[in-house]
Amino acid sequence: MNANFRTLMQTFAFVGASTFACVSTAWVNPADIVQASTSVDSNALFSDQGPLYFTPQEPTSNQPITVTLRASAGNLSSANVVVYNTASGSTTYYPMSLEGNDVNGVYEFWSATLPATSNTEYYYFQANDGSSTVYYNASGATSTAYPTPTFSGNQWNTYDDFVISPNFSTPSWAQNGVMYQIFVDRFFDGDVSNDVTNGEYSWYGHPTVQLSWGQDPELGDPGGADQVAFAGGDLEGVADKLNYIEHTLGANILYLSPVFTANTNHKYDVQNYFQVDPHFGGNSALETLISDAHNTLDNAGQQGRVILDGVFNHTGASNSWFTSAQSSQSSPYYNWYTFTNWPSQYATFAGVSNLPKLNYGSSSLQNEILSVADTYLEPPFDADGWRLDAPGHIGANGYDPEANGNYNDPTNHAFWESFRQSVKSVNPNAFIFGEWFEGSQPEEWLNNGNQWDGSVNYNGFLQPASEWITGYDDGFNANSISPTTLESWLVGTLNSVPRAAQLAQVNELSTQDVPRFAERAAETINYKTYTTPSGGTVTYPYGGTPNLWKDYLGAFLQFTYVGIPTIYYGDEYGMMGGGNNDAGKRWTFDWSQVANGGNSVFQLYQQLIAMRHQYPALTDGSFMPLVADDNSNIFAFARMDGQQRIIVVLNNSNGTETETIPVYEAGSPYNSSFTNITPLVGGASEASSVSVDGQGNISVTVPGHYAEILVQQGGPLTAVSTNPAPLVAGQQATITYNGPLASTASSLTMHWGYNNWNGITNTVMTRQSNGEWTAVITVPNGSVLNAAFEDSNGDWDNDNSQNYNFPISS
Known part of the structure; x- marks a missing residue:
């Protein structure tokens, strides 16, 4: 008999052939189940909005919501969910019910079902032990109650409470996909006949430059020649490389830099929204690319998708709307811009004269932009969504809300509400995400669920990942953070937006606007x-000696974190760059790096993409930090849902480290085991499996700047659960067992009674395909159902001598 099972020997003494009696030493009075300690164990409290703690994941206004709080077993006397309704301004306390303990008897779980709501709500937990109270929200535990969410200084302050946004859902194909961002001119030249040639035209006195493929695009003139230096990449080139993107690499969502007619290589200075740049192949090339992508499945069987970059805050100065407005104040486009001294002085974006700012005080402009957005989602294009450039800057009459720290500008939010309504009416499954550079999360655009689906997650992923792994921020400034800071940064930013947005945040290591990750991570620059x-000279960073191991570590974090892993073209082989200059962030793709199997960074990306698809908990699972060791520079966390429990251990030190990870916190049974699923490249070596000891810990040895990823079967939070919960007297109920006997038992019997073991009954349980055991019973007329479980070896599970006890309602 395994001494580590929650085993009771001789708990039951059989009387005759078919009856048995409960010995009093094994029985615990159900009235005494909830026995509070002298203080709330703050360290044991946990909740998030993963599927085990928040259901349904994307609630409608008609669906009640069940939230769950973990606490130390036997610690709490009661718990409440404190809910603030933004429409009524009211705060309501909802009592929670004790649902049971985990498989190890270490934790207990409390839950409450909140009524359906049509309004955005914020909530936190109140945990009581009879003499003291602790409060818990996304920022952790505190002894002081959280203030009511307030509106101040043009922003909401929600104090990191969890968010409920009814009727807010984001496309499942985006949540489950892997995105690939392409700067079109630098990816692949599929049609040399449409290449921009030397001196083909001039832009502000700068003649165009035709680069040879692989030539340094930095020409010593960031504001001039650099912007009209063209390598020849086009949409035909992207189409030619669909097999590479979707099969060789394994990504399925293409996110393209702007493709509309413009003078510069980046094309954020749009001339004509209804014409794809002829140097990119024109409208027909975009139609063909999207059609080809839709007809191609990636290695996981997911359909290819194409996202376009919407530059709707400003146009180029050569846009016909603007030139018309400059030529006459009677122009129908005059009010689409804001002139302070017509025709030469006007509102611009970021002070750049080539980027006149659009005036969203004009309803006709708003309608035109909505027409642009809808046009590319309809046939013959059928694009799958929009990335929004500088969306927080959109305003009326030259006003720039984001630049003024105003995140609640009424014109801005009213337009993005209209944008979402229009886009979703054309394609309900379209994906909308906004650029957001600020040191906060775009809660004002996400938390009501009526504007964007997600955002480019600079503050919630790119910035903290860069500072921890590379020691530089996204501006290439030296700034290093510890694992402890990384943990609090990730947890706080993740939970500050609704669950639908959490799953749709766009997580990148590099973008077209920040220095390359591999450059920040380099051993030497x-x-x-x-x-x-x-005629002067300037000196800029230019490549260097890569640190492939830090490139590995960045990819490991990116593909195991919550949100959409998004690869900026070239990151998959460790493309370096030229520092902060825009041209240095946009080198041409070196196709030799991915030929003949590619380098080790590329091979890791291939395997991580496949792993992401194979283990759904990496997409939808809870995010639970387990270790933040500032001495060893190790950060470990769990991702778990009802089917899988995955442990991720990241080592950011230079050498191999051995760390103890308390996996019992994630529900791992004592004396169970994990399988190592870590992709091994670069000569890395790890054990193929890891055993959990009798205290619920594992010991892992991880190479420097590498990871160890472990998986075992998941399950419900509690060892025993009931459906319905609570039980209803006289009705049938399903009892599900997932305790320590579940994985090894060849047969399992549920012994049960009611009100202190009256009416004792013996019911044989049925093993399900997921490893759980179930039995259907008729609930007796009592106040409490008592239960314990025995396998064919005579091993018992009676919940550490407390028995399993479930309240019965009449």
Whole structure:
């Protein structure tokens, strides 16, 4: 008999052939189940909005919501969910019910079902032990009650409470996909006949430059020649490489840099929203690319998708709308811009004269932009969504809300509400995500569920990942954080937005606007001197000696965290760059790096993408930090749902480290085991499996700047659960067992009674395909159902001598 099972020997003494009696030493009075300790164990409290703690994941206004709080077993006397309704301004306390203990008897779980709501709500938990109270929300535990959410300084302050946004859902194909961002001019030249040639045209006195593929695109003139230097990449080139993207690599969502006619290589200075740039192949090339993508399945059987970049805050100065407005104040486009001294002085984006700012005080402009958005979602294009450039900057009459720290500008939010309604009416499954550079999360655009689906997650992923792994922020400034800071940063930003948005946040290591991750992570950085137009010289970073192991670590975090892993083209092989200059962030793709199997970074990306698809808990599971060791520079966390429990251990030290991970916190049974699913590249070596000891810990040894990823079967939070809960007298109920006997038993019997073991009954349980055991019973007329479980070996589980006890309602 296994001494580590919650075993009771001789608990039951059989009387005759078919009856048995409960010995009093094994029985615990159900009235005494909830026995509070002298203080609330704050460290044991946990909740998030994963499927085990928040259901349904994307509630409608007609669906009640069940939330769950974990606490130390026997610690609490009561618990409440404190809910603030933003429409009524009211705060309501909902009592929670004790649902049971985990498989190890370490934790207990409390839950409450909140009534359906049509309004955005914020909630936190109140945990009581009879003499003291602790409060818990997304930022952790505190002895002081959280203030009521307030509106101040043009922003909501929700104090990191969890968010409920009814009727807010984001496309499942986006949540489950892997995105690939392409800067079109630098990806692949599929049609050399449409390449921009030397001197083809001039832009502000700068003639166009035709680069050879692989040539340094930095020409010593960031504001001039650099912007009209073209490598020849086009949409035909993207189409030619669909097999590479979707099969060789394994991504399925293409996110394209702007493709509409413009003078610069980046095309954020749109000339004509209804014309794809001829140098990219024109409208027909975009139609063909999207059609080809839709007809191609990735390695996981997911359909290819294409996202377009919507530059709707400003146009280029050569846009016909603007040139018309400059030519006449009677122009129908005059009010689409804001002139302070017509025709030469006007509102711009970020002070750039080439980027006149659109005036969203004009209803006709708003209608035109909605027409643009809808046009590309309809046939013949059928694009799958929009990435929004600078969406927080949209305002009326030259006003720039985001630049002024105003995140609640009425014109801005009213337009994005209209944008969502229009886009979703054309394609309800379209994906909308906004660029957001600020040191906060775009809660004002996400938390009501009526504007964007997600955002480019600079503050919630790119920035903390960069500072921890590389020691630089996204502006290439030295700034290093500890695992403890990383943990609090990730947890706080993740839970500050609704669950639908959490799953749709776009997580990148690099973008077109920040220095390359591999450059920030490099062992050494080289420099290159350029001649400026004035004849002087400037020196910029230019490549260097890569640190492939830090490249590995960045990819490990990206593909195991919550949100959509998004690869900026070239990151999959560790593309370096030229520092902060825009051209240095946009080198041409080096196809030799992915030929003949590719380098080790590329091989890791391939395997991580496959792993992400194979283990759904990496997409939908809870995010539970387990270790943040500032001495060893190790950060470990769990991702778990009802089917899988995955442990991720990241080592950001230079050498191999051995760390003890308390996996019992994630529900791992004592004396169970994990399978190692870590992709091994670069000569890394790890044990193929790891055993959980009798205290619920594992010991892992992880190479420097590498990871260990472990998986075991998941299950419900409690060892025993009932459906319905609570039980109803006289009705049938399903009892599900997932305790320590579940995995090894060849047969299992549920012994049960009611009101202190009256009417004792013996019911044989049935093993399900997921490893759980179930039995259907008729609930007796009592106040409490008592239960214990025995396997064919005579091993008992009676919940550490307390028995399993469930309240019965009449």
